[in-house]
Amino acid sequence: MTDRHAEASREGQERAKGPAGLPPEVDVLVVGYGPVGAAIANLLGRYGVRALAVDKAREIFMAPRAIALDNEALRVLQLAGLEEGDFATVAIPHVRMLSPAMGEFGRINTLGQIDGHPKLVTFYQPELEAALRRRAAEYRTVRTALGVALTGLVEDAGGVNATLDMGEGRTATVRARYLVAADGASSFVRQLIGLDFTGQTYGEDWLVVDASGAKDPIDHVEFLCDPRRPTPHMIAPGGRERWEFMLRPGETREEIESDVRVSELLAPWGGPSAMTIERRAVYRFHARTADAFRKGRVFLAGDAAHITPPFAGQGLVAGLRDAANLSWKLAWVVRGRAAPAILDSYDEERRPHAKAMIGLAKFMGRLIMPQSAAKAVLIHGALRLLRLTASMRRYFDDFGIKPQNVFPRGMFVAGRSGARLVRGGPLPQGLVRAADGGVRLSDDALGPHLTLVGFGRDPAEALGGAEASNFAACGGRVVQIAHRGQARRFRRDDAFEDLDGALTPGAAPFGWAAVVRPDRTVLHDGPVADVNRLVRESLALLGTPVAAEAPLAAAPALSV
Ligand SMILES: Cc1cc2nc3c(=O)[nH]c(=O)nc-3n(C[C@H](O)[C@H](O)[C@H](O)COP(=O)(O)OP(=O)(O)OC[C@H]3O[C@@H](n4cnc5c(N)ncnc54)[C@H](O)[C@@H]3O)c2cc1C
Structure with a gap:
């Protein structure tokens, strides 16, 4: 088929809608229209792929979740077509780690840019998701359907038949060449295809509180590493601030979310009379990775593939890396520009890196929430001592500890050429x-x-x-x-x-x-x-x- 005919045929298929407005067949079905599913839908749209994204929820999830993004995530959002001003961000100058016994024992400098983007920003997740959905609506080849849940899938040699619950007792079947499961941490697709989610669930619960309107909000991120009550605290756009309070043994979710307890917790910052509390939620954190990010024609992305404690601010960031890595590969395959074998490199490239980031978050967790006062003095003291040497200070302060997004193996020609470009690593941006x-x-x-x-x-x-x-x-x-x-x-x-x-x-x-x-x-x-x-x-x-x-x-x- 010539390119022109292929294009005409694609447009013809695009016009052929089923009775519910869903295309009966697409190149890629994206299950889950959270931030990762929406980023994938945008990227597929940019690459001219016929895609359908479905989500069982009708509205954007409003509970407090991701707040920090790094330069790599912002670059992926740029690739996905978001422009300056599509969602608000606050650039963070530094992250401080404070101990009640010895003051500042760690600091990460996040001032400045890498590859055209601030090293670290905070943002408001629902606003980012709304921006991604607005942009995705601009692509002629991308369809979305909300209030539509995937309930089953059957794969054969040429594609996947997905059963969708449309609500009100109606079901539909859509056939896709490939299916991307971006359906979150308790991914139903991951269960359907029988992949384990290996790792650990932390023993502690955390109360997350978002508030706005304080007279003198913090302008950076700080981790108050008090073993009795570790508390990350940070600025966010729209005059917002976030606190995350670790629950003590015996405290329950119900009582810690009460107005009285939230007032007590916020008292050092003026209490609720000094601000407007917008959202509160209790979470338990996990550090888990799917045993594979691909099975046959089904790919896992975002929290469906990996979930991390938020201490390194890398959960959504990792999902956005998945989106960038997977979308072009799917596009090149379905458009006949590359062989399906390249799709194996998604798991090969992404899973080790996602695991390394979870390792970083676990390490940060040990700094932030040492299990006793004695361990706190030991760990915080050791880091303080290490930072007395210039090279170690540079290593920690410039976040050299963060795993680089460079693949040891994958879809690139192996070896070094002698130039400073790294094959399997990112091209700089300027x-x-x-x-x-x-x-x-x-x-x-x-x-x-x-x-x-x-x-x-x-x-x-x-x-x-x-x-x-x-x-x-x-x-x-x-x-x-x-x-x-x-x-x-x-x-x-x-x-x-x-x-x-x-x-x-x-x-x-x-x-x-x-x-x-x-x-x-x-x-x-x-x-x-x-x-x-x-x-x-x-x-x-x-x-x-x-x-x-x-x-x-x-x-x-x-x-x-
Ligand atoms: C307290 C907290 C703080 C965090 N802080 C950060 C941070 O600072 N930085 C960071 O990068 N990350 C952070 N994260 C993680 C980040 O929020 C998640 O990684 C991100 O939201 C995951 O996006 P996702 O699109 O993969 O999944 P989700 O946002 O969970 O979206 C999954 C979607 O799939 C839909 N769905 C599920 N099942 C089906 C089905 N069967 N059919 C159709 N649709 C379905 C759901 O309705 C949902 O909309 C934080 C998380 C928490 C809890």
Whole structure:
């Protein structure tokens, strides 16, 4: 089928709606339209995939949950199409760890930016989810259905038939090539496909209180690491603050949520008369990972795949990494640009990293909630001592302890090239200037493509005819990133000037090229003179050229 016919056929299928407005078949069914499902829906929309996202809830979940996002999460949200101002954030200058016995014993500097985004912000989760839903509604190929629960699924060689409960006794069946379960920590899909959720559940409960309107709110994040009552406390947008209070033995969920007890707990900050309490909820935290993130045509993402205590602020962040990693792979496969084998790399790349982040959160938990006063003095004292040496202070204060998002194994050409770019790691992001003078972040300039980037030189000059056409057929785009001030010949809209030097130094020496995945992971790199080999080896890894996947078997009738 030619591209034009494939596109026409896709549009035809898009128009064929079942009686309930649900398409009878889609490329990807996303189960769960929380923040991770919504990010995936947006990314699939950007890549032109026919997707349906369903959620059993009709409304966005309002209880207090995620509050912090790092630069990596903000970059994924940028990839998913969110723009500055779509949801409010507060940049956090530092995170302080305080002990009642010895004052500040730890500090993480979060001032400044990495890859075009603040290192750490706080935000309001319902506002982010609303923004993601608004953006997803702009994609012609993305459908959403709320108040619709997945109740069963049957997989065969060509796809998955999902049974959906539409409410009021109605059911529907939708057939999809692939199903993404973003249905949260108690994922029904994970149970249906028989994957274990291995790890531990903590023994303690925590009361989370969100309040607004205090006269003099905190402007950073602090962990009050008092073993009698550990209390993280932080600023959030909209004049909000959050406190998380660990319950003591004998305290119950019911009594700790009462107005009297919340007043007592907030007394050091002026009590409820000094602020408006917006939300309160008691949680028990878990540290668990699914035994695999993929089984057949079903993929787990977000809390369905991994759940972490919130001490490192990495639960949703990890889910957003899943979204970026998985969405382009599904898109490239269903659009016939890559072989289905690339989908195995999702589990290979994401599961070890998600586990490492849970390890970090557990470590932070030990700092924040030591189990006795003696352990507190020991642990906090040791960290304080370690920070007396400059290198250790830098390691802790600059959060060097945070696992890097660099894959040891996965969908990239193995080995190091000699340049500072790391295959299997992220391409840096910075500000670039286009031929028309417009300045933008480099990810926006690269767009939703597989990209051959030439640093310094234009890689198109060295790219051969066959490689150029094969690369284009695989959704590839060829881009030049020139050094700032470098004389360059702007080709159409595909040349940019690296304004802050974020991209080009990493690619030194002069005249370097990289093949970059749509999720901005470096797939391959080498001298510009070798671009034909780089492209050939990259396409071989993707398994392209491949014929488009076999069309779905006749869709079952939609019964509503
Ligand atoms: C107190 C607390 C603080 C936190 N702080 C942070 C933080 O600072 N930073 C951070 O990154 N993370 C944090 N997290 C974690 C973060 O909130 C979660 O990781 C995130 O909300 C998970 O998103 P999700 O989309 O994977 O799942 P969810 O938001 O749980 O969404 C799952 C969706 O699936 C739907 N669903 C379930 N079953 C079905 C079905 N059968 N059919 C259809 N739909 C279904 C549900 O209705 C729901 O809407 C925190 C969590 C808590 C509890």
